[in-house]
Amino acid sequence: MPCGRNKNLREEIFMLKDGLRIAAGVGLAAGIVGASSLATAQDKEITLCWAAWDPANALVELSKDFTAATGIGMKYEFVPWPNFADRMLNELNSGGKLCDLMIGDSQWLGGSAENGHYVKLNEFFDKEGISMNDFLPATVYAYSTWPKGTPNYWALPAMGDALGWVYRKDWFTMPELREEFKKQFGRDLTPPTTWKELKEVASFFQGREIDGKTVYGAAIFTERGSEGITMGVTSALYPWGFRYQNPDRPYEMQSYVNSDGAAEALDFYKDLYECCTPPGYTDAYMSANLDAFKSGQVALMMNWFAFFPGLYKDPVVGGDKIGFMVNPAATTEASTLGGQGISVVAYSDKKEEALQYIKWFAQSEVQKKWWSLGGYSCHVAVLLDPNFASTAPFAADFLKAMSGVKDFWQEPAYAELLLAMQKRMHDYIVADEGTAAQALDLLIEDWTETFEDEGKL
Numbered sequence: 001m002p003c004g005r006n007k008n009l010r011e012e013i014f015m016l017k018d019g020l021r022i023a024a025g026v027g028l029a030a031g032i033v034g035a036s037s038l039a040t041a042q043d044k045e046i047t048l049c050w051a052a053w054d055p056a057n058a059l060v061e062l063s064k065d066f067t068a069a070t071g072i073g074m075k076y077e078f079v080p081w082p083n084f085a086d087r088m089l090n091e092l093n094s095g096g097k098l099c100d101l102m103i104g105d106s107q108w109l110g111g112s113a114e115n116g117h118y119v120k121l122n123e124f125f126d127k128e129g130i131s132m133n134d135f136l137p138a139t140v141y142a143y144s145t146w147p148k149g150t151p152n153y154w155a156l157p158a159m160g161d162a163l164g165w166v167y168r169k170d171w172f173t174m175p176e177l178r179e180e181f182k183k184q185f186g187r188d189l190t191p192p193t194t195w196k197e198l199k200e201v202a203s204f205f206q207g208r209e210i211d212g213k214t215v216y217g218a219a220i221f222t223e224r225g226s227e228g229i230t231m232g233v234t235s236a237l238y239p240w241g242f243r244y245q246n247p248d249r250p251y252e253m254q255s256y257v258n259s260d261g262a263a264e265a266l267d268f269y270k271d272l273y274e275c276c277t278p279p280g281y282t283d284a285y286m287s288a289n290l291d292a293f294k295s296g297q298v299a300l301m302m303n304w305f306a307f308f309p310g311l312y313k314d315p316v317v318g319g320d321k322i323g324f325m326v327n328p329a330a331t332t333e334a335s336t337l338g339g340q341g342i343s344v345v346a347y348s349d350k351k352e353e354a355l356q357y358i359k360w361f362a363q364s365e366v367q368k369k370w371w372s373l374g375g376y377s378c379h380v381a382v383l384l385d386p387n388f389a390s391t392a393p394f395a396a397d398f399l400k401a402m403s404g405v406k407d408f409w410q411e412p413a414y415a416e417l418l419l420a421m422q423k424r425m426h427d428y429i430v431a432d433e434g435t436a437a438q439a440l441d442l443l444i445e446d447w448t449e450t451f452e453d454e455g456k457l
Helices: 007-019 052-072 081-093 106-114 122-128 137-143 175-185 195-205 228-240 260-276 284-292 305-313 351-361 363-375 395-402 414-429 434-455
Strands: 032-036 044-051 072-078 099-104 156-168 217-218 300-305 322-326 335-344
Touching: 007 032, 007 300, 032 414, 044 195, 044 335, 044 351, 052 072, 052 300, 052 305, 052 363, 072 081, 072 099, 072 351, 072 363, 081 099, 081 106, 099 106, 099 351, 099 434, 106 137, 106 335, 106 414, 122 300, 137 156, 137 335, 156 351, 156 395, 175 195, 175 335, 195 217, 195 300, 217 335, 228 260, 228 335, 228 395, 228 414, 284 300, 305 322, 305 335, 305 395, 322 395, 335 351, 351 363
Parallel strands: 044 072, 044 099, 217 300
Antiparallel strands: 032 072, 099 335, 156 300, 156 322, 156 335
16 A cells, blocks of 8 residues: 555554553552662662552562562552553663563563563573463463564563453342343343343443432443553454454454454444443543442443452442453453563663562462462462462452453554554544444554554565
């Protein structure tokens, strides 16, 4: 295609890239912001960079054991999610020495490997007897390898995460609602296992009055500015069999990105948005969904498993009032990937100490404590323990989700690829422009131009 095609979109993308603070992973602007020291008296200190959210607080607690075992102090640079990617990618691209360890988003992996931001870990893993077989295969593929699927490792799986759902268990068990639902749909009011069932449940609750308050069906992702609507839409696309490319011919997207199943999934997500979300729900992502659920507005909410421990502890909607479920199925079962790996930054002057942290963190006993504190381990000693499902009310669903996760492009040009999808999905679903097939065709055009510019087509 001509280089000048779709010039306006490309100009918009580059303007957005300049000013965008991409929420390129999963999380919330909460927790610790800025640097803090756990062992200021130590002669050696390393700085770990991550997003500011509950799992980061858990990692601070966990890492006290590392300092006790090694004498190496820990400092932290935790940045709120809306600013995290912008701040840390700028740090990497400038060759900065702030971070010795980086828990970076999975989508950064390709660019960070090809641009020399991360230390390749193969030789270190071999020397220290660290086996990738000790981690769930899907997490190794997503968080550690580049090129994808090759035994070239740039990170250790650190924080498993996937998109899941929560629901108002107390509403689902109200006798009068259960009776009415069964009359209307011919089945019991139970947590939905398919997208069709989810829409039925959401439509049933939409506009209903419960405890004197009008409630709505579902809180889903619709945000355009960073990654929100893409993460939401892919949670439907993947169960309908969506693929980014021909598995046998990389970057061949025709009939994959715009397959009939992909168009059907996109239509379904738009229908769910139009029928069953709270009024004015045009720009919602993680925090908006959490607010909607915690304030009692919705029966169902999509969000990342990382938030589920906090939701379960919530004094208003947690405990016996909340239920958890894996992403619903369509033609298959699949979940949108979140989470991150931990890498050694190539510009660090303390690579040896940072590698000691990787070695310590990889131990099975450390991984078990990581899970117990609220982190999401990827280690098979944790996830495949026979008692794992009983360790938390969302544990079994988390394991199921992580066994079938799919991720967005991890290409070095992922930011441009992401912004194009954000625009096309939001224009169709929220702005009601064109058809699903047209949106997907335009997306292929956008992505094709990006890959042509990258010299990959």
